Amino acid sequence: MPELPTPPGAEGILRLHLLPDPAYIARWDRILVGGGLKARLLNYALFALTARDGLDPVRLPVHGLALLAGPPGTGKTTLAGGLADRVARELGGQEVLLVEIDPHRFPSQLLGETQRAVAGLFQRTLPDLAARGKPMVVLLDEVETLAVSRERASLETNPVDVHRATDALLAGIDSAARHPNLLLVATTNFPEGLDRALLSRADLIEEMGPPPSEVAIEILRDTLDSVGAADGQPLERVAVLAAGLDARSLRKLVLKAIVSRRQLALEPSGVGAADLEAVLRGEAATRPARRDG
Numbered sequence: 001m002p003e004l005p006t007p008p009g010a011e012g013i014l015r016l017h018l019l020p021d022p023a024y025i026a027r028w029d030r031i032l033v034g035g036g037l038k039a040r041l042l043n044y045a046l047f048a049l050t051a052r053d054g055l056d057p058v059r060l061p062v063h064g065l066a067l068l069a070g071p072p073g074t075g076k077t078t079l080a081g082g083l084a085d086r087v088a089r090e091l092g093g094q095e096v097l098l099v100e101i102d103p104h105r106f107p108s109q110l111l112g113e114t115q116r117a118v119a120g121l122f123q124r125t126l127p128d129l130a131a132r133g134k135p136m137v138v139l140l141d142e143v144e145t146l147a148v149s150r151e152r153a154s155l156e157t158n159p160v161d162v163h164r165a166t167d168a169l170l171a172g173i174d175s176a177a178r179h180p181n182l183l184l185v186a187t188t189n190f191p192e193g194l195d196r197a198l199l200s201r202a203d204l205i206e207e208m209g210p211p212p213s214e215v216a217i218e219i220l221r222d223t224l225d226s227v228g229a230a231d232g233q234p235l236e237r238v239a240v241l242a243a244g245l246d247a248r249s250l251r252k253l254v255l256k257a258i259v260s261r262r263q264l265a266l267e268p269s270g271v272g273a274a275d276l277e278a279v280l281r282g283e284a285a286t287r288p289a290r291r292d293g
């Protein structure tokens with residue numbers, strides 16, 4: 001079992017996982033994005049984890065922080081885990097420790113509790129784990145919960161403690177940067193709300209959006225293939241009708257088509273492009289007219 005027990009008192013840690021793990025391969029291979037994003041992300045991770053030690057931080061400041069930004073369902077969280085697995089494979093099967101942080105797990109932002117927990121995470125828990133010497137990928141999922149922009153935050157909606165939590169996170173990222181075997185991968189659904197100081201620390205910021213149509217077709221094909229549906233179906237029209245849908249919704253479209261008919265529910269390999277089109281047309285017909293044009 002590559003899942004490890006979480007250290008006692010380690011607030012905010014969701015899971016520790018030792019990679020490579022065959023169960024993680026799909027998290028890299030089956031997340032399809034255009035524009036060379038995955039190659040850049042992998043190159044960056046390999047560089048940050050292998051070359052950072054010898055670098056002069058003034059001449060080439062590498063914080064060891066990558067940020068994946070975009071709407072829900074575009075693959076940010078899945079790809080971050082897949083990246084850690086892929087790095088382990090690229091490093092010749094060397095073990096990589098994946099540490100998943102869930103900001104929603106921190107205690108309430110009242111009374112400075114979040115600030116204390118974030119400080120504890122970065123000053124004790126992560127350094128202790130990094131001291132084991134393995135390359136380490138730390139996934140800070142939905143980081144906007146912690147790094148609310150101090151400029152945009154009104155004191156009314158964001159009490160002083162939120163500002164302190166952001167400060168604690170920034171200080172934590174700076175101290176994480178001192179561990180050359182530690183790579184932070186943050187995700188956000190809401191980059192506009194992120195603190196500028198966090199954005200400026202990121203070495204790599206990648207935007208993940210709804211897939212362009214050629215990628216949407218690949219995702220639909222991969223989903224159809226997973227239920228054994230016939231190969232080579234023409235999916236171009238489906239992709240046009242589905243334009244703007246995020247990748248998760250594209251995969252769920254196949255599910256909707258399957259459950260739209262009892263016969264397909266019992267024999268899902270019979271699902272085809274026409275079924276997907278029927279679902280999309282039905283949804284278009286019932287979708288309320290958009291008021292904003």
Ligand SMILES: Nc1ncnc2c1ncn2[C@@H]1O[C@H](COP(=O)(O)OP(=O)(O)O)[C@@H](O)[C@H]1O
Binds near residue numbers: 030248
């Ligand atoms: N780019 C993508 N390519 C293929 N499938 C995707 C992609 N993005 C999301 N998915 C599907 O949606 C699921 C949820 O994605 P997730 O990583 O949770 O998105 P996010 O973190 O951006 O909200 C994935 O497990 C996968 O099934």
Ligand SMILES: [Mg+2]
Binds near residue numbers: 077078187
């Ligand atoms: Mg996510």
